[in-house]
Amino acid sequence: MISCKIISETNLLNYTNILSVRVPALKGTVEILFNHPEMFLLLKQGNIILKSIENPDKKIEIQGGYLHVMNNQISIVIE
Numbered sequence: 001m002i003s004c005k006i007i008s009e010t011n012l013l014n015y016t017n018i019l020s021v022r023v024p025a026l027k028g029t030v031e032i033l034f035n036h037p038e039m040f041l042l043l044k045q046g047n048i049i050l051k052s053i054e055n056p057d058k059k060i061e062i063q064g065g066y067l068h069v070m071n072n073q074i075s076i077v078i079e
Contacts, residue, residue: 001016001017001018001019001034001072002018002019002020002021002032002033002034002072002073002074003015003016003018003072003073003074004018004021004050004073004074004075004076005073005074005075005076006048006060006076006078007075007076007077007078008077008078008079013060015050015052015058017052017053017054018050018051018052018074019033019034019051019052019053020032020033020050020051021048021049021050021051021074022047022048022049022051023041023043023046023048023067023076024043024044024045024046024047024048024062025041025042025043025044025067026041026042026043026044029046032069032074034072035072036069036072037069038068038069038070038071039067039068039069040066040067040068041066041067042064042065042066043062043064043065043066043067043076043078044064045062045063045064046061046062047059047060047061047062048060048062048076048078060078062078062079063078063079064078064079065077065078065079
């Protein structure tokens with residue numbers, strides 16, 4: 001499973017047991033799955049969508065930011 005941390009100026013959100021994370025990258029939508037290779041991405045305005053086994057899809061609207069994925073841990077800093 002994937003863990004995802006979303007950081008903004010006012011909040012720190014932690015999600016565990018995530019199946020996939022879909023983000024609005026500069027060159028199109030990117031979906032990150034289990035065992036994805038290490039990567040940095042710049043994000044544009046749009047929605048982050050987290051898919052989980054336990055809960056319905058979680059949608060988070062963003063104005064932009066960046067993402068780093070490594071060892072099934074995703075860190076996203078958003079505006």
